Amino acid sequence: MTTDLFEKFDTTLNHFRALPEGEGNPFTVSMEKILSPTEAIINGRKTILAGTNNYMGMTFNEDAVAAAQEALLTQGTGTTGSRVLNGTYHSHKKLEEELKKFYGTKHAMVFSTGYQANLGIISTLAGPKDYVLIDADSHASIYDGCAMGNATVIRFTHNDPENLDKRLTRVRRQDPDAGILVVVEGVYSMLGDQAPLKELAAVSKKHNAYILVDEAHSIGVFGKTGRGVAQAQGVEDQIDFIVGTFSKSVGTIGGYCVSNHPKFEVLRLVCRPYMFTASLPPSVVASATKALQIIASTNLREKLLDNSMRLNKGLADIGFNMGTTGESPIAAVIIDDIQTAIAFWGELIKEGVYVNLALPPATPNNYNLLRCSLSAAHSFEQIDLMLEKFKLVGERMGVLKQDLRRLQTA
């Protein structure tokens, strides 16, 4: 028996202490100066940012910045209150109107983060007698929303409609009248793979279940007007709830849920992560509103996916083992062992390229990933420079396919 509350974290602490010291440690990186959506000064060095999820490059959009500045000056730095008390400003309602217009839905509800949107909607919608079925590769916010609620939680195989069907059949066999919520993501962030929403929605409807799609990584990126994968696959009318975030394509912070359910507005009175936290500051609300308008009226998607294809193809041509193909804005290089992945990340940052080091259990299939997220704001020159640096480090560390073949035959 121990009285030390921290003893349970010893394994994690030991893993952290085993990481390289100094600039090669991915958990100590800080951006000393932000130069643009795609460049920063890190460790005193100009660095290409390719792990920010800043898909549309909106963080420095002049109109979004100007809207935020004006809101800051006219409405102050924060609301100091919850949406259900003093925290609803006219601008919050205007942002919800913009979301309704953007998605063509009857209802929209804004949360202070995307994490809270999933936490709130999932835990509130699915009560003690209900069921939630989630994709095995779901984001932590979805797992946490399930843990916070009282529903029975069941996990189905990633992107597998047949497996969902099998599990829904079992639930319906034992509980024919239960409320059921199926939760999936439009695009899964680690490997950028899209959900087969058409099939997943059809299976959900067959069993009379609601379906919620988290479009965090697909808003702005997919669909004719950037609404996400549901729009791209032409199944928006089959989806009951769409959740998303302002912290990626929209370039700021906050979350939302949109729906056509006739009783949706009651959630404002029963959803704890909405009710018991301060609302978004006016400057954030203003920049999100402006960015949504820009995303809907411009087509930055083509440039983004061109950039992604160039990086993915380039990395594959160099000889990296890829987890992605370039059909989403993610480029993920698979590295066989964890120590090499950590060291590779360290070498890349020294070469002036920032990517995400993604390790199990946060990754699918226990992959060790060097995960890049592209932006429409990246130039081809920047991507070519990234390819050059990846090649340099890849050759230095002997992880390219031809190097591995040579090692195996030696």
Next chain:
Amino acid sequence: MTQDNNEILTQIFTLLEPFNTKGLELTADTSFTTDLELDSLAVMDFVAAIEDHFDITVPLNILPDLEKVGQVSAAVEKILKDQ
């Protein structure tokens, strides 16, 4: 379908073999985290294998109470009896 606990336990040992990368001798007292060193996702994958083998639903909510193989076997027995 009724199966006694020993029969269920034997089937669970078989289902657990792909996760037993250290080649331990499995008993009802074998712990998933301490002995087999499975992370949370591996445990969930194992539970999915159990669900499909026994054609039952094992909610994720009960996972925190299932630290040892014997506890999983007892839970499966209860679910089979209840359905």
